[in-house]
Amino acid sequence: MKRRSALVGSLAAMATATAARADTPVDLQLVLAVDVSRSIDEVEAELQRRGYVEALTNDRIIDAILSGEHRRIALSYTEWAGTHYQIVVIDWSVIDSAAAARRFADKLAEAPRAAQSWTAIGAGLVHAAQRFEDSGFVSKRRVIDISGDGRTNDGPPAEIVRDRLVAQGIVINGLPVMMNRTNFGRPPDLTLDRYYEENVIGGPGAFMIVADNFDHFSRAVRTKLVREISSIQGSLAAPT
Numbered sequence: 513m514k515r516r517s518a519l520v521g522s523l524a525a526m527a528t529a530t531a532a533r534a535d536t537p538v539d540l541q542l543v544l545a546v547d548v549s550r551s552i553d554e555v556e557a558e559l560q561r562r563g564y565v566e567a568l569t570n571d572r573i574i575d576a577i578l579s580g581e582h583r584r585i586a587l588s589y590t591e592w593a594g595t596h597y598q599i600v601v602i603d604w605s606v607i608d609s610a611a612a613a614r615r616f617a618d619k620l621a622e623a624p625r626a627a628q629s630w631t632a633i634g635a636g637l638v639h640a641a642q643r644f645e646d647s648g649f650v651s652k653r654r655v656i657d658i659s660g661d662g663r664t665n666d667g668p669p670a671e672i673v674r675d676r677l678v679a680q681g682i683v684i685n686g687l688p689v690m691m692n693r694t695n696f697g698r699p700p701d702l703t704l705d706r707y708y709e710e711n712v713i714g715g716p717g718a719f720m721i722v723a724d725n726f727d728h729f730s731r732a733v734r735t736k737l738v739r740e741i742s743s744i745q746g747s748l749a750a751p752t
Contacts, residue, residue: 539580547660594630683715
């Protein structure tokens with residue numbers, strides 16, 4: 513309970529944080545927050561990481577980035593599991609060209625991966641939101657893109673954190689991965705998409721893209737990033 517209170521309480525401090533320097537304008541500050549809990553096996557973890565690497569260098573993504581007012585976005589990649597584990601894999605990077613996107617993707621492909629116990633979506637959201645504090649950038653939109661294959665079983669309830677972050681002007685989009693298999697002896701969660709819709713995503717224009725499994729993850733990420741970067745409004749959508 514103390515850990516839960518500390519995580520939720522830290523949101524109040526975030527609301528009053530101010531930058532002490534001139535910030536670089538970008539069209540979007542986007543945090544990719546990726547689940548690395550033990551329910552994701554080694555093969556699935558590889559497919560998940562590869563999905564982001566391939567999506568970030570896709571021509572549609574680059575075109576979306578270059579179509580904005582400032583022709584650049586700021587991107588950060590984080591990973592999370594239980595309340596004990598949230599890390600920044602790649603800190604803020606300006607993506608303003610195909611070359612910049614490739615450099616980010618190469619770093620991501622080479623970064624080590626870890627698997628940790630439990631699934632704390634709320635704690636993962638808190639950690640992702642903290643990236644916006646003194647980021648060095650200013651933008652009209654601040655978005656957390658959170659993906660995972662399970663619902664919260666540790667830490668603060670996702671919906672409580674979601675509501676507080678939305679009140680601070682942060683949009684949360686979701687990418688639930690539907691797995692039609694048992695998870696540590698438990699039956700498959702066939703309503704994870706509904707859980708994400710009701711408890712995770714939030715803010716103006718918030719949406720989610722559902723991946724049927726990790727084999728479809730790359731396509732889902734690509735569709736989702738184009739929509740986020742282009743600020744296309746709407747609710748639910750499936751990969752195309």
